[in-house]
Amino acid sequence: MPPTPTAAESREQIEPLLSVRDLRVVFELEEGTVRAVDGVSFNVRAGQVVGIVGESGCGKSVTMKAILQLIETPGRISRGEILYRQNGARPRVLDLARLRPRGALMRALRGAEIALIPQEPMAAFSPVHTVGQQIIEAIMLHASRHPDGRSISRHDARVMTIELFRDVGISMPEQRVDAYSWQLSGGLRQRAMIAMALSCRPRLLIADEPTTAIDVTTQAQILALLRELQRKYDTAIIFITHDLGVIAQVAHYVVVMYLGSVMEEGPVDDIFHAPKHPYTKALLRSIPSLYGETRMILPVIAGALPHPFNRPPGCPFHPRCDLVIPHRCAHAVPRLVPVGLQQQASCFLYHDPAEPA
């Protein structure tokens, strides 16, 4: 659990490291415009693990790509801010949404300050270079770009890589550093990927479904490793997943997304034990548990995820919601309103009924 910030604690704890505000990402296609991310806001504080959870098409991966400025055409950020607080000699707040994707500043941030752990390490590593070469290259490249201007020799970078491999629990790191990605097992490959992501000591780590392609016992190892490294380096992590179990185990703060919008967000305990949004509640009810009764009919969410071109008007969840308010939910989009101490939900059930829709 994250410590509750007190007045005595530094700016570091109070000011968010990353603040996504009213972000909108659109894809302009011949068939029409898809609003993949539609007005998403959330904060990430230093050393905090923020979990973004949602089903396919909820916009969680597009949000991640927007932060890293990796949206490919025909997609673009059409509105909103991504405020990143940079430390160092000249502390400043950068709006990543305004930076040129291929500009020097964005390229200096990517990998060095904001690193990514992708879902498929097999696809992320080059098969024709050893994993060591790729990590050494990243270390040397970012060191040469560093404002302090000190460069790192290939030998030193190699020593650092071996040390990183040891850190992420790769046995025989001196040998494994010269292995190709296809010579490693899924678990080792993901560990090597984590080593690469950590190689420049990033302040923010974005983990995009890092354990989805991995078996459950290896997943437990990787999650434990991430928790341990997070504590050790005090890195902030945005953890993207569709797995509610994984979110419950790693996140301090949870953002629940559906069709490009935030449905609910709050501390992990509130989301799992006092969910407020009908979507969060329904989602939690529909997963079979390891403890409940077996072979029972599970409560389901009616209907299916709509096609992105057929986004329902009003609240995106209203056609599937069992608490839908007639004449209201279909006509207007609810705002995120406070429903707890640090918890917010975007639902008309928690709006002032007198408020005009």
Place this chain on the structure above:
Amino acid sequence: MISLAGENVPPLLDVRGLRKYFPVTRGFFRRVVAQVRAVDDVSFAVRQGETLGLVGESGCGKTTLSRSILRAIEPTAGQVLYRTREGKVVDLAPMSGAELKPLRRDVQMIFQDPFGSLNPRMTLLDNVGEPLLVNGMRSRRERTERVAGLLQLVGLRPEFMHRFPHAFSGGQRQRIGIARALATSPRLVVADEPVSALDVSVQAQVLNLLLELQSRLRLTFIFVAHDLSVVRHISDRVAVMYVGQLVELAPTEAVFARPRHPYTAALMRAVPVPDPRIAVGDAILKGEVPSPAAPPSGCYFHPRCRFAQDRCCREAPLLREVSPGHFARCHFAEQLSLQAA
């Protein structure tokens, strides 16, 4: 509770000593240098109307096992005894294609990927109706009627039958796949990870459908999955595989209340529980699954087992009945007091 599995019903399927080895060849002459023991001496029985959950991590042989039972591949050794509608027991393992043909309609499969398993150039009528055509239903009118009934059975509108698969969502496609598997009125359905590609909100719908169809049609399921909470939810009995072998086989309640094999217990503890107040234990299984081409000596699990003794690296344990109906492949199954959570 929906459960049709009685204790005294003779088994519908009785697998005995099933093995499937894949040769590893090397050099110009394709010399066989090793054998990958994908399925290594597996025995179990499935009663009519029950669901047997088959769990294990990737590479444990669960897919090879189910494909051997379906006779999509030829087993290396062992018997697959199937009790036909007439009550005759036949061994599917050595049968030729022609001999298998009349039995194919009895044993069907539901696939994992609802996007890859339907022909995108065929309408639902042709996709779902193809097994009927293959099995001799020549009249198109008859097939149309049957497909309409099948679509209704799985909760889809019969009007959809003239559409193509791309018009449907993942959950709907999985329903179409189920309709196709049921087209020939099978008795045994092997479902290979049928819900793992689906979104959480849709997964529950498909699980409910499978439970409902089972009680309505008296189906027998072999449910292959890696998600333990799903397997626990749907199965009457659970079989756990590790490196090609069954390490535990028991009624669902028993195996989750008191697993008898350390691997089963470790597998259960590794599941991330969707409750932040229940922390996944720190007793995390170390190391990785060994290769079935070069399994360890003795008990295949001993290098990763917390309780391993000298005996475990020398002597391979047998799958034996530890308590009535509860089988485990561990020398110390009685002594260990394991906990699932």
